[in-house]
Amino acid sequence: MNEQQDRVTAWIAREIVPHEGAVRGWLLRQWRDAIDVDDVIQECYCRIIELGSIAHIANGRAYFFRSAQSIAIDIARRRKTANIVAMTESEWLDVMDEEPLQDRALEACQSLERVNGLLSQLTLTCRQVIELRRVEGLSQRETARRLGVSENVVENHIVRGLRKILNAIASQDADADEEEERRIVPPQTR
Amino acid sequence: MRKRNAGLSPRKPADSVNEIAIRWAARTAYGALAPEDHAELDIWLATDRRHRGAYARARAGLLVMEDMVAAAPPVSSCINDNERALRGTRRSRAWWALPVAASGAVLLGVASLPWLRPSPVAPGKPIAIASARTMDLADGSVATLSHDARIAVDLGSATRRITLTAGEATFKVAKDPSRPFVVQSGDVFAQATGTVYSVSRVDATGGRVKVREGSVLVWSRDERDQAVLLHAGGELILNPGPPAPPGLMAARPLPPPQLAQISLDNVTLASAAERFNRVNDVKIVIADPALGEKRIVGLFAANDPEQFVRAVAAIHDADVTRNGSNIVIKMK
Numbered sequence: 001m002n003e004q005q006d007r008v009t010a011w012i013a014r015e016i017v018p019h020e021g022a023v024r025g026w027l028l029r030q031w032r033d034a035i036d037v038d039d040v041i042q043e044c045y046c047r048i049i050e051l052g053s054i055a056h057i058a059n060g061r062a063y064f065f066r067s068a069q070s071i072a073i074d075i076a077r078r079r080k081t082a083n084i085v086a087m088t089e090s091e092w093l094d095v096m097d098e099e100p101l102q103d104r105a106l107e108a109c110q111s112l113e114r115v116n117g118l119l120s121q122l123t124l125t126c127r128q129v130i131e132l133r134r135v136e137g138l139s140q141r142e143t144a145r146r147l148g149v150s151e152n153v154v155e156n157h158i159v160r161g162l163r164k165i166l167n168a169i170a171s172q173d174a175d176a177d178e179e180e181e182r183r184i185v186p187p188q189t190r
Numbered sequence: 191m192r193k194r195n196a197g198l199s200p201r202k203p204a205d206s207v208n209e210i211a212i213r214w215a216a217r218t219a220y221g222a223l224a225p226e227d228h229a230e231l232d233i234w235l236a237t238d239r240r241h242r243g244a245y246a247r248a249r250a251g252l253l254v255m256e257d258m259v260a261a262a263p264p265v266s267s268c269i270n271d272n273e274r275a276l277r278g279t280r281r282s283r284a285w286w287a288l289p290v291a292a293s294g295a296v297l298l299g300v301a302s303l304p305w306l307r308p309s310p311v312a313p314g315k316p317i318a319i320a321s322a323r324t325m326d327l328a329d330g331s332v333a334t335l336s337h338d339a340r341i342a343v344d345l346g347s348a349t350r351r352i353t354l355t356a357g358e359a360t361f362k363v364a365k366d367p368s369r370p371f372v373v374q375s376g377d378v379f380a381q382a383t384g385t386v387y388s389v390s391r392v393d394a395t396g397g398r399v400k401v402r403e404g405s406v407l408v409w410s411r412d413e414r415d416q417a418v419l420l421h422a423g424g425e426l427i428l429n430p431g432p433p434a435p436p437g438l439m440a441a442r443p444l445p446p447p448q449l450a451q452i453s454l455d456n457v458t459l460a461s462a463a464e465r466f467n468r469v470n471d472v473k474i475v476i477a478d479p480a481l482g483e484k485r486i487v488g489l490f491a492a493n494d495p496e497q498f499v500r501a502v503a504a505i506h507d508a509d510v511t512r513n514g515s516n517i518v519i520k521m522k
Contacts, residue, residue, distance in 0.1 A: 003353060003355075003374070003376075006342065006353065006355055007355050007356075007376075007394070008246075009246060009249050009250050009253065010253060010340050010355045010356055011356075012246060012247075012250040013250040013251075013253035013254050013257070016250070017247075017250050017251065017254055020247075038206070038207070038208065038240075039240060041243070041247070042207065042208075042239075042240040042241075042243035042244045042247065043239060043240060043243055044243065045242075045243035045244070045246040045247040045250075046239045046240065046242045046243030046246065047243075048246065049242065049243070049246035050242075053394050055393070055394055118258065119258055119259070119262055122255070122258075122259070124265055126259075127259045127262075127265045128265055129220065130255065130256050130259040130260070131259060131260070131264055131265065133220060134256045134259075134260065134342075134343065135260055135264075135325050135326075136325070136326060136327060136328045136343075137327045137328045137329070137343035137344070137345045138328050138345075139345075140220060140221065140222055142328070151221065151222065154220060154221075155216055155217055155220055155221040158216040158219075158220045158252075159212055159213055159216040161255055162212050162215065162216055162248065162251055162252055162255060163209070163212055165251050165254055165255045165258075166208065166212065166247070166248065166251045169251065169254070
């Protein structure tokens with residue numbers, strides 16, 4: 001992978017991935033069975049990684065939502081199975097939140113940790129591998145040797161960890177949590 | 191040795207695109223890819239847009255996971271909390287031969303995605319940004335990262351390469367003359383052998399380099415023959431701007447530095463010419479001893495004495511003539 005893609009990938013990790021759960025939840029509520037949410041999400045990521053530069057995108061969350069909507073419309077149109085309803089301005093405002101980036105990020109973080117305790121789900125070996133490779137700069141072979149395992153084992157732990165992380169990201173839906181809260185706790189008693 | 195690609199073909203037909211992408215991303219970053227694996231990955235990526243999207247997502251997921259682990263208390267016995275506490279007082283790194291100066295100028299911060307901080311937090315209370323994000327690299331160098339910095343470390347047998355994709359990082363480079371230490375920020379490269387310098391990202395392709403101790407060679411993209419040597423206290427911002435569209439320039443992998451370049455660290459022209467002459471059939475002759483005593487700084491292609499001579503002629507206002515297969519430089 002070249003340096004430009006690395007840069008875009010780093011931006012995706014910071015500005016797009018935190019919102020995947022919300023985009024998925026919203027897609028499901030908007031479109032129900034008319035589209036395959038995985039398809040839409042993958043196409044979103046594909047479009048972003050194909051961009052030469054992401055410097056022009058001021059708000060990753062908004063970009064993600066808009067891309068998802070436009071892709072979903074395309075897919076549904078091709079399938080001719082759904083009534084396509086254009087989003088009204090107020091519906092967009094509901095989806096886009098105006099909080100400062102930092103606060104949103106912190107909320108997402110707290111929610112993820114609270115619900116999943118994600119770090120503790122990674123195996124010890126997975127964490128050790130990451131520390132040795134990325135923090136200390138050891139090679140794959142040196143890492144395996146240091147941990148006393150085969151290189152295959154190293155890779156398997158990373159695969160399992162990555163799978164858990166991505167599943168957690170996909171299932172984290174802050175908006176749905178809020179909706180649930182509203183249902184469970186009626187407004188007047190809050 | 192068992193053939194490795196068997197692990198990547200889906201064992202069950204229901205394996206999703208995301209699952210395959212996860213395995214490819216993990217193998218690319220943490221495994222070993224044989225040439226046939228590379229080919230298989232390229233084919234898989236080329237087959238479907240969703241494969242490319244899933245792969246980008248998986249690679250981003252890896253960064254998220256790495257940041258989460260890096261921000262948490264370390265679990266490896268070699269990076270323990272005691273070592274962190276002692277770092278400020280350690281003097282065992284004798285080979286720096288440089289005072290570990292009061293790092294007032296070193297940026298402190300956390301190189302992690304704030305949204306995935308693992309420490310438990312009371313609801314509604316903002317997480318305080320933790321302090322120093324310092325990394326011990328395997329070669330003994332130390333990297334201190336700003337809160338939004340991101341680096342990729344690749345310590346090979348011939349070079350030590352750091353890629354800075356975001357933020358700012360300061361490096362205390364362990365001396366290793368056999369392996370140049372190169373930090374890349376966008377299209378800007380900063381190389382040193384034993385020194386302290388910081389690099390920060392500027393726009394998409396640029397970088398700012400500040401040297402605290404020692405000397406650092408800085409150049410951009412392919413222009414290594416115009417490298418600038420920065421000394422302690424020196425600072426340089428290079429922003430080469432967007433590269434030409436890929437169709438116009440064939441991507442060339444950079445040759446290993448020590449094979450392709452002659453790096454001149456304010457040496458005399460006489461000794462520089464001698465170095466070129468050691469590796470080239472076309473010899474450089476400096477006709478005037480006075481000219482031979484003048485100095486030059488820069489990074490030049492080792493197999494291109496003509497290029498070096500042109501630079502000398504321009505800098506020192508000299509004349510260039512040919513004498514048989516030799517190139518002669520003399521004062522005007």
